[in-house]
Amino acid sequence: MYTRLLVPLDGSELAETALPYAQALAALAGGTLYLVRAAPPAEQAAALAYLQEVAQRLQAQGVSVEPRVLAGPPAEAIAQEALRCQADLLVLATHGRTGIARWALGSVADALLHQVATPSLLVRPGQRRWEARPRRVLVPLDGSELAERALEPAAALAATAGELLLYQVLPPAAATAADLEHDPSWSTILAEIRAEALRYLERVAERLRTAGYRVRTATDYGEPAACIAEYARREEADLIVLSSHGRSGLARWLLGSVADALVRLAPVPLLLLRPLLAARLAAPTGAPAEAPPAPSQPAPSGALVDPAAIQPGYVVYAHYMDPEGRTDIGQYVGIVHEVLRHDGVHYLHVHGGLGQANELFIPLSAVRAVAGKQVRLTLTLEDLAGLAWHLPPGSPGRA
Secondary structure, rough: OOOOOHHHHHHHHHHHHHHHHHHHHHHHHHEEEEEEEOOOOOHHHEEEEEEHHHHHHHOOOEEEEEEEEEOOOOHHHHHHHHOOOOEEEEEEEEEEOOHHHHHHHHOOOHHHOOOOOOEEEEEEEOOOOOOOOOOOOHHHHHOHHHHHOOOOHHHHOOOOOEEEEEEEEEEEOOOOOOOOOOOOOHHHHHEEEEHHHHHHHHHHHHHHHHHOOOEEEEEEEEOOOHHHHHHHOOOOOOOEEEEEEOOOOOHHHHHOOHHHHHHHHHOOEEEEEEEEHHHHHHOOOOOOOOOOOOOOOOHHHHOOOOOHHOOOOOOOEEEEEEEOEEEEEEEEEEEEEEEEEEEEEEEEEEEEEEEOOEEEEEEEEEOOOOOOOEEEEEHHHHHHOOOOOOOOOOOOOOO
């Protein structure tokens, strides 16, 4: 539970919209609010007077508060203060107009979220206030261990009196190959994808239920951020807890730009966790915090599938194995456009792509299995993001 909450203020009503949420979280564990404001020397007396006035109001309601005026550039000063006071949560108000990068202190939030790995509660004006009832906490998952790191803090905030909502958004929302949507088997493919996702969510939910928590699971097809926001609204969630790597990169929606979109769309505050950033910042200078996963090795040439077994319109999934070693359906990559041959090697030309790549060219040696118009790879999404699969065969730079 959070006991040392840092709340940057700039004197505006917008910044102060974060205070009720910070106050509610501090009350859960008898925590302390550290109210901070960066100001040049000539303005520090006024800044302190402002912080003291806010502190007095909160103290009158039984909240432990420490006001602190900081010197220096705001982002650097607040980041240093977060380390100095050992804050375990930042509580930030955002305009929500262009996402994480804009809040009461302008671009300071963007800098903070790249410099400080402390979990951050992002609040937007107009979001529903927390009521005096057990909290309903929404945790978007994508099948990855990284996403599941949101479960522990979410469970702590919901407590056994509250409720956890485990939710997964499934791409694709519609067929992306010509005439595939008219193929009767397309609905079967989508049903299989949903069934696999629900089985995964239920496995996670069962562990939490065993520990005494109330849990519900659900999946939807659609655009991730919009679906998460709508589900939070429909189910009257109080909070969304999301684990992100804090940088752009893979097309894994949960680990990418969905957090930025949720800041603008979510009807409730977003608790953003960045465990990989925390590990990276904690690593000794010049040493990697977490070694990137070793690329999965494609199947031996003797294990190649028949190229004729893969047809345009088949759905491609990257390899996935859950933390307990069970292989799941995988992670969506795209739709097969064609199987082509270059210099005696067959490749899958996949539309959908990864990150900024709208198409991929994957050697057939990376195919693990073909079943039910589904192609499952020996590669992970990390493998695909880390290598030049987006380059056509024979292109310069293609391994």
